[in-house]
Amino acid sequence: MKVQPHTLGLLAAAVLAVAVPAWLSNEFYLKIIFTAGLYYLAACGLNVLVGWSGQKSLGHAGLFAAGAYTVALLTTKGGWNPWLALAASGVVAGLFGVLIALPSLRVKGPSLAMVTIGFGIVVEKIVTEWQDVFGGQQGIYGVVPPSVGGHMLGTREWAWLVLAFAFAAHLLLRTLLKGKYGRAFQAVQAAEVAAESVGINVYRMKVLAFVISAVTCGLAGALLAQQNQYINSDFITFNLSIFLLLIVLFGGPSWYGPVLGAIVLTLLDAFLARWPHLQHFTYGALLLFALYAMPQGLAGALSKGARRLWPRLSAAAPLPALQGGEWQPKFVSVRDAAGVMLRAVGLYKAYGGVVPTNDVSFEVRPGHVHALIGPNGAGKTTLLNILSGVIPADRGRIEFCGADITQSRASAVCALGIGRTFQNLKLFPHMSVLDNVLAGLHPHLRVGFWASLLGLPAALREEAEARCEAVRLLDFVGLLARAGDEAGSLPYGLQRRLELARALATHPRLLLLDEPAAGLNPQETQDLTALIGRIRDKGMTVLLIEHHMDLVMAVSDHVLVLDYGARIAEGAPAEVQANSRVIAAYLGVDDEEDAGPAAATPGLRAQPA
Numbered sequence: 001m002k003v004q005p006h007t008l009g010l011l012a013a014a015v016l017a018v019a020v021p022a023w024l025s026n027e028f029y030l031k032i033i034f035t036a037g038l039y040y041l042a043a044c045g046l047n048v049l050v051g052w053s054g055q056k057s058l059g060h061a062g063l064f065a066a067g068a069y070t071v072a073l074l075t076t077k078g079g080w081n082p083w084l085a086l087a088a089s090g091v092v093a094g095l096f097g098v099l100i101a102l103p104s105l106r107v108k109g110p111s112l113a114m115v116t117i118g119f120g121i122v123v124e125k126i127v128t129e130w131q132d133v134f135g136g137q138q139g140i141y142g143v144v145p146p147s148v149g150g151h152m153l154g155t156r157e158w159a160w161l162v163l164a165f166a167f168a169a170h171l172l173l174r175t176l177l178k179g180k181y182g183r184a185f186q187a188v189q190a191a192e193v194a195a196e197s198v199g200i201n202v203y204r205m206k207v208l209a210f211v212i213s214a215v216t217c218g219l220a221g222a223l224l225a226q227q228n229q230y231i232n233s234d235f236i237t238f239n240l241s242i243f244l245l246l247i248v249l250f251g252g253p254s255w256y257g258p259v260l261g262a263i264v265l266t267l268l269d270a271f272l273a274r275w276p277h278l279q280h281f282t283y284g285a286l287l288l289f290a291l292y293a294m295p296q297g298l299a300g301a302l303s304k305g306a307r308r309l310w311p312r313l314s315a316a317a318p319l320p321a322l323q324g325g326e327w328q329p330k331f332v333s334v335r336d337a338a339g340v341m342l343r344a345v346g347l348y349k350a351y352g353g354v355v356p357t358n359d360v361s362f363e364v365r366p367g368h369v370h371a372l373i374g375p376n377g378a379g380k381t382t383l384l385n386i387l388s389g390v391i392p393a394d395r396g397r398i399e400f401c402g403a404d405i406t407q408s409r410a411s412a413v414c415a416l417g418i419g420r421t422f423q424n425l426k427l428f429p430h431m432s433v434l435d436n437v438l439a440g441l442h443p444h445l446r447v448g449f450w451a452s453l454l455g456l457p458a459a460l461r462e463e464a465e466a467r468c469e470a471v472r473l474l475d476f477v478g479l480l481a482r483a484g485d486e487a488g489s490l491p492y493g494l495q496r497r498l499e500l501a502r503a504l505a506t507h508p509r510l511l512l513l514d515e516p517a518a519g520l521n522p523q524e525t526q527d528l529t530a531l532i533g534r535i536r537d538k539g540m541t542v543l544l545i546e547h548h549m550d551l552v553m554a555v556s557d558h559v560l561v562l563d564y565g566a567r568i569a570e571g572a573p574a575e576v577q578a579n580s581r582v583i584a585a586y587l588g589v590d591d592e593e594d595a596g597p598a599a600a601t602p603g604l605r606a607q608p609a
């Protein structure tokens, strides 16, 4: 059996974690190991928030405080068992994580960072000023530390305990992030709209990332309070929030980044303790250096160097064997089956004086390919965005397979069976081609958080099945050979195919394609036309926006024409092509009478530029 480098690294680290504290007798060095372990514990969760889901927080000292004061109050005033109090501190910090996550629904980037600063300051003020409960500057003495069989832990045992927590957190988070949750966090970071459109509930993922970071931070705070048997407001400073963020940014948003960050910065912190006035300057300089010179942090820079030296390290994980024949859509519609798949009634959307969707009604029939055409700015993309839940309509109603989806958010619409692509590509560019397709399968992976965290057999089995399906889908669209490549590194035409594959992975009953041929050369357009034809032949229902009339005429059964947000024609392709209102709209003339024959209309006859 081939042992993975990560497993070897973990074994080596575990041996060192046991042996080094056993060998050391110097209390100061043991304390440094304890502190590095503690900072890693706090930072590994923060890495999920910052490195994986792309959100910044400058208020995690507040969550550290939540854990520390919970354990302090429960053991001193509540008389709780210290182990139970330690567990409770993680839960309480997690609840505070939900609180700090609430603003992420409305704000992101620097604004979110400002809100988290506010949270940190409020917590700092509460524990400083509310003396009756938190003891203010004097703090809380007599915090009860955990003991094993009545034996109080010494400095060496504390180092082991914290390293055990750090190891457990590392293993659990690695297991969690290797599967659907890791992909969902990365997708949220890369493109929120695209993440929603593949069925990922962006807000839920953001809250989860905050909660994970809060739990590890809270546990770190609780362990510190228990080891010191004391906590006061001096521990809970803005500097601590900066320091924790620095560990992640300096170390780098990867598996090993926070490990390196915690070790290097703890050593530096201990070294600079003699010159406290230099500490802030050094951290500021390091942060700037990390952001400018090492965008992927120390771990990123080292791994880049290692990959140059040993190219075999860059080899992608092996793919599962292609099996089970050609990919088939999960939901196929019998052509001309009775009923309507989607019914839009009186849809209306206005942006100030611009009305891109003006009382539009139409139906999509199962098993058919519908094309949505119209001049630039006619409102096609807006209509597609309304149908897919990306933007809400001001008025009107949408029914899909009998359900009212008018007010549904994009992730719910996707889960019900509407998959889509975007006019301006919205891939997850730093994820692999395979992971982009796996992200599309997200709404159909049923295994929950705990099974994924613990790596239970059900989660592993589901992940293996998903990988097999993704491989078949990549083979279907002709991208299997590029499965391990970064999506953003593919040529443009292949990126379009990948986005189509990702949309197919969501198991759509209805596939919405927004200008799939935009930017493609004639050969690529021809290949794409053939691919859409194959998808149609498999019984999939498609609604397609396209300017390339050759493609529209080749694949569609019905054509709906919009102009100035309103429906101006609908029918079979040939009928629409000859419709004088349509010709007039494409020529940009107001009067139908002025319009010439269809043959004179470039947009209707052939591809526009």
Ligand SMILES: Nc1ncnc2c1ncn2[C@@H]1O[C@H](COP(=O)(O)OP(=O)(O)OP(=O)(O)O)[C@@H](O)[C@H]1O
Binding pocket: 351, 354, 355, 356, 374, 375, 376, 377, 378, 379, 380, 381, 382, 383, 423
């Ligand atoms: N968020 C918005 N705010 C203001 N105006 C908008 C917004 N989104 C779209 N519009 C306007 O609505 C109109 C229709 O835009 P839309 O992108 O839906 O047209 P389209 O038919 O898809 O155009 P194209 O073929 O060029 O992609 C345009 O005038 C556009 O500027």
